[in-house]
Amino acid sequence: MDISVLWRALASGHLVITWLLLTAITGGRTQHTCNQCDCTISDPGNGEGAIINVKPKCLEGRITWLSSYGAIRLELSPRHAGEYRYCVxxxxxxxxxxxxxxxxSRTRGNYKLKIVNDVEVRLSPLFTTRGRSREFCISGSDPVRLYLETERSDEDTGVARVKVHYDIERTSSSLHYSPMEECRPCTDRELLRAYCTSDFVAVGNMDDVDHDDVEETSVIRVSVTQLLSQKDAIFKKAENGWTRPHELKGVVHAPHRCGIRHGEGQFLFTGRVRLGQPVLQCAPRYEQWKSVLEMALLNDELECSYGS
Incomplete structure (x- = not known):
């Protein structure tokens, strides 16, 4: 049986089969535990349609799938119980x-009718992409299992490659404030935490703000005058010809619904790299931040030392 045809029928809702039958059919199944946050895997079946099980151990990262033929079963699982948002x-x-x-779906058995316990699996289609997809999120308390199947046409040339950025975030914890979920100013406590734990912390100005209706995000162009930390190369030296060549330039993203507009003056920009993009978390005016910082230093409440 052609595995890809089987799964497409399953995804369309025309077929429901038991997990035991599924395991028997997909004999080309391999296991891959992602011990790092970012992992690279490849099709072990040499284009013959193997199914690769991938279970990352991190809450965020990237899976790079080389020679992308067959399918990946990606299990996203948090470390602790609770309500989570799973995004890819x-x-x-x-x-x-x-x-x-x-x-x-689980079917309870009935010993009188000689029916044993059974587990059935079906695929619920989420989205199809060629190129870069939008962010897709699922909320719940149980681990999420995604099935990624590739389909190549005669028009596709070059090496097939798929990158999956994943992010698992607890939704009930106020200590992990995300502007992708809420639009509100950060409290002083959140400012101090963001300053010490963000993937990027910089002082600078807003050059411009563009709104992407398709992605439903706002793109903020930033000129950085003081770079305190950054996880990736978010802010870089400006291109040749810029009037201030020693200034760093970069972009950060925020939800479109937050209605961010261009503001004059200096800001403290903090945030995290989420699904491969720098996302703004807290951005107080620099004068406000200096007051918060001075009070934290006075009360010995600052948990880090850089730039203080």
């Missing part, structure tokens, strides 16, 4: 990627 963004190069969610 897929970059599909030289191939189409079909993303579905595995949904399990």
């Amino acid at each position: 963004r897929v970059q599909s190069e030289n191939i189409k990627t079909i993303v579905s969610q595995e949904v399990l």
Whole structure:
């Protein structure tokens, strides 16, 4: 049986099969535990349609899938119980990627009718992408299992490659404030935490703000005068010809619904790299931040030392 045809029928809702039957059919299944946050895997079946099980151990990171043929079963699981938001963004190069969610249903047995306990699995289609997808999120308390299947056409040339950025965030914790979920100013406590734990911390000015209706995000162009820390190369030296060549330039993202507008003066920009993009977290005016910082130093409440 053609595995890809089987799964497409399953994803379309025309077929429901037991987990035991599924395991028997997909004999080309391999296991891959992602011990790092960012992992690279490749199709072990040499284009024959193997199914690779991937279970990252981190709450955020990237899976790079080389020679992207067959399928990946991606299990996203938090470390502790609670309500979480599971988000992914897929970059599909030289191939189409079909993303579905595995949904399990359990049937209780009945010893009088000689019916044993059974588990059925079906695929619920989420989205299809060729190129860069939008962010897609699922909320819940149970681990999320995604099924990514690729489909190559005669028009696709070059090496097939798929990148999956994933992010697991607890939604009930106020200590992990995310502007992708809420639009409000940060409290003093959140400012201090963001200053010490963010993926990027910089002082600078807003050059411009563009709004992307398709991505539903605002893109903020920033000129940095003081770079305190950054996880990735978010802020870089300006291009040749800029009137202030020693200034760093970069962009950060925020939800479109927050209605961010261009503001004059200096700000403290903090945030995290989320699904491959720098996302703004707290951005107080620099004078406000200096007051918060001075009070924290006076009360010995600052948990880090850089730039203080």
